[in-house]
Amino acid sequence: MRSFRIAAIPGDGIGIEVIAAGLKVLDVLASRDKGFRLEVEHFPWSSEYYLKHGHYIPEGGLEKLKTFDAIFFGAVGAPNVPDHVSLWGLRLPICQGFDQYANVRPARVLPGITSPLRNGEHIDWVIIRENSEGEYSGSGGRAHRGLPEEVATETSIFTRTGVARIHRYAFELARTRPRKHLTLVTKSNAQRHGMVMWDEIFYEVAKDYPDIETQRVLVDAVTTQMVGKPHALDTVVATNLHADILSDLAAALSGSLGIAPTANLNPERKFPSMFEPIHGSAFDITGKGIANPVATFWTASMMLEHLGERESAARLMKAIEAVTAKRIHTPDLGGEATTEIVTEAVCDAL
Ligand code: IPM
Numbered sequence: 001m002r003s004f005r006i007a008a009i010p011g012d013g014i015g016i017e018v019i020a021a022g023l024k025v026l027d028v029l030a031s032r033d034k035g036f037r038l039e040v041e042h043f044p045w046s047s048e049y050y051l052k053h054g055h056y057i058p059e060g061g062l063e064k065l066k067t068f069d070a071i072f073f074g075a076v077g078a079p080n081v082p083d084h085v086s087l088w089g090l091r092l093p094i095c096q097g098f099d100q101y102a103n104v105r106p107a108r109v110l111p112g113i114t115s116p117l118r119n120g121e122h123i124d125w126v127i128i129r130e131n132s133e134g135e136y137s138g139s140g141g142r143a144h145r146g147l148p149e150e151v152a153t154e155t156s157i158f159t160r161t162g163v164a165r166i167h168r169y170a171f172e173l174a175r176t177r178p179r180k181h182l183t184l185v186t187k188s189n190a191q192r193h194g195m196v197m198w199d200e201i202f203y204e205v206a207k208d209y210p211d212i213e214t215q216r217v218l219v220d221a222v223t224t225q226m227v228g229k230p231h232a233l234d235t236v237v238a239t240n241l242h243a244d245i246l247s248d249l250a251a252a253l254s255g256s257l258g259i260a261p262t263a264n265l266n267p268e269r270k271f272p273s274m275f276e277p278i279h280g281s282a283f284d285i286t287g288k289g290i291a292n293p294v295a296t297f298w299t300a301s302m303m304l305e306h307l308g309e310r311e312s313a314a315r316l317m318k319a320i321e322a323v324t325a326k327r328i329h330t331p332d333l334g335g336e337a338t339t340e341i342v343t344e345a346v347c348d349a350l
């Protein structure tokens with residue numbers, strides 16, 4: 001039997017609720033399929049843990065995490081810790097420390113879910129977000145704090161290595177999809193250095209993929225395609241910040257942020273990859289038992305796929321879709337079901 005070691009980091013807010021739901025579903029799936037086993041270890045790293053200990057990740061924590069096959073992550077962010085502290089304390093050290101440079105964000109309107117778009121059934125996208133540099137490089141500084149002369153810089157960093165590898169990843173992924181179509185998103189009209197380099201390297205890499213049709217669209221214009229011509233897009237590659245914004249739009253157009261999954265991949269598998277729902281900690285609904293676990297289930301399916309358990313990954317996806325088709329929905333999708341009801345329904349479908 002294949003066995004995988006999973007590090008579960010539920011983190012903050014509804015992260016705790018949805019990771020518990022996700023592990024339950026994975027458990028049922030594993031006992032049904034019998035081909036694989038998950039050995040799950042819990043890590044208590046959260047904002048509460050930070051307020052008690054002064055750090056999110058204890059000394060040696062990343063070293064320990066490195067020995068796992070995958071990381072199943074909930075959310076980080078709490079009302080009593082500044083967001084930039086929690087982000088740079090937990091999620092980014094893992095993404096950047098483990099070189100998880102490819103962030104993959106599929107968007108699709110699942111059966112039984114209503115898109116706010118008239119032609120939402122055409123949404124079938126995968127957004128590939130550069131996940132290691134760009135606008136999230138953390139480069140910059142502040143001086144003369146609080147004075148009228150105060151100044152701050154926030155520098156985006158783009159490297160040839162970083163740009164070439166995300167484009168290559170995007171072309172490879174586009175090749176696995178039926179449409180074989182890749183959209184390059186930048187803002188190379190206004191941002192004439194890093195973004196122009198993004199465009200140039202894209203077309204260099206494209207030479208190795210003559211079977212992939214490409215289009216180049218500016219980031220502002222691509223939002224109008226997403227809303228008005230969803231069929232124009234298939235696979236999309238964009239920078240860290242641009243894809244962050246586009247993927248929220250994609251999730252909303254697919255019906256809810258509560259269904260959107262993501263994979264932070266180290267494609268070379270030198271480090272474990274990390275799988276998380278994109279919705280965040282959502283303190284407004286924490287503890288109410290109504291968080292939508294679908295994003296986490298879909299995320300779990302992506303994790304299984306990455307681990308090579310293709311059949312089980314597909315089976316889980318089918319079970320999720322069987323449940324959404326029956327409109328067993330949490331309130332974010334206009335329903336009245338609780339996290340538990342949706343979770344039980346997916347377990348039953350499995
Ligand atoms: C996401 C989130 C994060 C991001 C936040 C929580 C910092 O919005 O994963 O899309 O911007 O990376």
Ligand code: MG
Pocket residue numbers: 244245248278
């Ligand atoms: Mg985001």
